[in-house]
Amino acid sequence: MLKIVVDNTNIKEKVTTGEKTCRKNCVLFNEETTSCPIFKGLDYDNPKIVKRCLEFNDIEEVEKVYNELDYQNSAVTLIEDNSSVDTDMDFLFDLTGNRKSLSESNYPIKPDIPFNEKMEGLFWYTAPDQSFGCWVKNNCEEPFGIIPSSIDEVKQGWANNIYCSPVPLHDHKASESLKTRMCWLVDKEGWGQYTVIIANDIKFITFPKPNKW
Structure with a gap:
């Protein structure tokens, strides 16, 4: 289900189907600075970012397997658009x-x-x-x-x-x-x-x- 959220500056399309996002699901996300220590200035609520990032570490998966924050590899996709990145x-x-x-x-x-x-x-x-x-x-x-x-x-x-x-x-x-x-x-x-x-x-x-x- 798609929901349109309007703020004072622009209109963003938010996915509300429980897809993983940087803010909610990545162990790297810093709540105090409300940002990622590796990639700055992203839309941390956009699930598409998660699908493109090899540094994404799912909190649930990490807590399930490790007692400390060890990195895991994830399969991601970054679409090459008309031979241009x-x-x-x-x-x-x-x-x-x-x-x-x-x-x-x-x-x-x-x-x-x-x-x-x-x-x-x-x-x-x-x-x-x-x-x-x-x-x-x-x-x-x-x-x-x-x-x-x-x-x-x-x-x-x-x-x-x-x-x-x-x-x-x-x-x-x-x-x-x-x-x-x-x-x-x-x-x-x-x-x-x-x-x-x-x-x-x-x-x-x-x-x-x-x-x-």
């Missing part, structure tokens, strides 16, 4: 710290943040035409053959822009704040998809692999 990603978190100015950036030839110094298995990839760059983390257990020259030649996966390739063949089209955080993640079977690096770890994925795939 612009609108879906930027509203999810407020990246802190001082960013380099555009004049100082070496993107896409070099990354602006050296995540490979703290994360194993990463290497920086620049497209042949230098139109974009991203990190690559290849977990495939079998060696790849010849790298396809275009996305039209690859074996397609269970969702759009997920395919078998050791490197990405399409531009992620991320915003300036996310370009050097984008990572092409290849799983053990060779399926690749874009992910995002936050706090020296891969935090967001596009489409988790279906169980029956």
Whole structure:
């Protein structure tokens, strides 16, 4: 059941079916500051945020299994919209710290943040035409053959822009704040998809692999 709630500034659509939210169900939510210590400025009452966050820790599940707050992994979805993470990603978190100015950036030839110094298995990839760059983390257990020259030649996966390739063949089209955080993640079977690096770890994925795939 959907209920429209009106406040002094805008109209928000609230889900009242008992779906989990950051405010009610996550152990990370700070009641004193009424915010998340990792992702600032979100709508903490929106269940869609929970479905997109790998840091979500259900209070009931944690209390059931642990006596202290240990992290658990959750399957989440972050939809890649028309090969772009612009609108879906930027509203999810407020990246802190001082960013380099555009004049100082070496993107896409070099990354602006050296995540490979703290994360194993990463290497920086620049497209042949230098139109974009991203990190690559290849977990495939079998060696790849010849790298396809275009996305039209690859074996397609269970969702759009997920395919078998050791490197990405399409531009992620991320915003300036996310370009050097984008990572092409290849799983053990060779399926690749874009992910995002936050706090020296891969935090967001596009489409988790279906169980029956």
